[in-house]
Amino acid sequence: MVSSAPCTALPRRGKSSFTLQRCLLGIFLATLAFLLFTLSDACVLPPPFQALELVGKPKPYYEVGEEITYRCKKGYDQVLGFLTIATCEPNHTWVPISDDACMKRRCPYLGAPKFGKADYPNGTHQWGAQVHFSCSSGYYIIGKAIVNCVLKGENPHWDGKAPQCEKILCEPPPKIKDGKYSFSDIEVFEYMEAVTYSCNKKPAGEELSLVGEKELYCAGNGVWSSSPPQCKVVKCPFPAVENGNQLSGLGKKFSYRDTVVFECIQGYYMNGSTTSVCNGESVWEPPLPKCLKATPPPNTKPPTISYSVSTSPSTKPPVSTVSGYPNPDGLFDDDFALWIILLIILIAIVSIAIIILCLYRRFQRRKKGKTVRAQYNTYQKSLTTSAEPTT
């Protein structure tokens, strides 16, 4: 009994310091064993699940064989064949829980509208998913093209109705002054049906130019591909460039879309474009060039400026997107480290308490030993004195 516990052993003379060492060593080994047991044979709570939530309060660590129970979060249903109770295994894993145990609830299936289709880009109609509606060619959509399955309380709902598809039709295109268009007897045009404009022939004098798009087609419901052209007299001023030679576009009259090309004579340089076109407003576009006296043209627009401008926006976006994501693992690691620190502090407190207890008990024993020995001596004495008369 006495020798089994080092701390309670009766101290003998000359060997008391050796017993104290054994006592401290025992505490150290016990602490180490406890720490190793805690770290190797226990489980910490698994990282949070998306679909599951813990039943009850979480603990810093769980012993081997301990169970934790999960349940499905709001808006999820349990899937048959998957467990929601996990056991802490000796290799610190929880077997066998996963997010597969609970599945998101689904919105009712929405079919395609007549003359259209419904796409499920997320491959599902669970909440969080979308339906994208579109209409066949020649039809247009009435209603929302994208409908979301959203969770409202316990159950998911679509946030809108399925749309309808209607046939695209156009009324006749606008009439124009001094011109006409083909198929002018048709009352209703269907999708992609086109008309061609032309200008009337003037009996005498100026010729009319068709300025704008010649052909218009029904591009959407009640929408023509562009605004109608105009029929008008286009007459650009005679192109004269001082100290320049006209290379092409020679003529007397300059009408819509006529083009002229210039060069400068020797000793002069060009400010402007070599080529100009007569536009619908009877203006040369770009303006006719100027031929200036040759002092070497300074490079006013070095290309490096445009490079730096075009590259700067493309470098920005990746920086902001990288920092946008939270790191759930980091959070978990911080918690774990905190628990380990708390555990070590706890062990230190317990160790100090045990040392104090040991020392206290040792002094108690020493005192008791003295009194016991004293009692024993008196008892021995009394024995010898009381035995003498009988023998």
Ligand SMILES: *[C@@H]1O[C@H](CO)[C@@H](O)[C@H](O)[C@H]1NC(C)=O
């Ligand atoms: C842990 O042990 C269990 C059985 O006790 C086993 O199913 C699981 O695969 C083990 N996990 C690892 C990571 O070794």
Ligand SMILES: *[C@@H]1O[C@H](CO)[C@@H](O)[C@H](O)[C@H]1NC(C)=O
């Ligand atoms: C569903 O798909 C759409 C379109 O591809 C996407 O924008 C959206 O983020 C997806 N939603 C989910 C929950 O995956």
Ligand SMILES: *[C@@H]1O[C@H](CO)[C@@H](O)[C@H](O)[C@H]1NC(C)=O
């Ligand atoms: C060319 O003309 C424009 C105005 O038309 C002027 O601003 C510019 O400085 C001129 N360039 C040269 C090199 O003379």
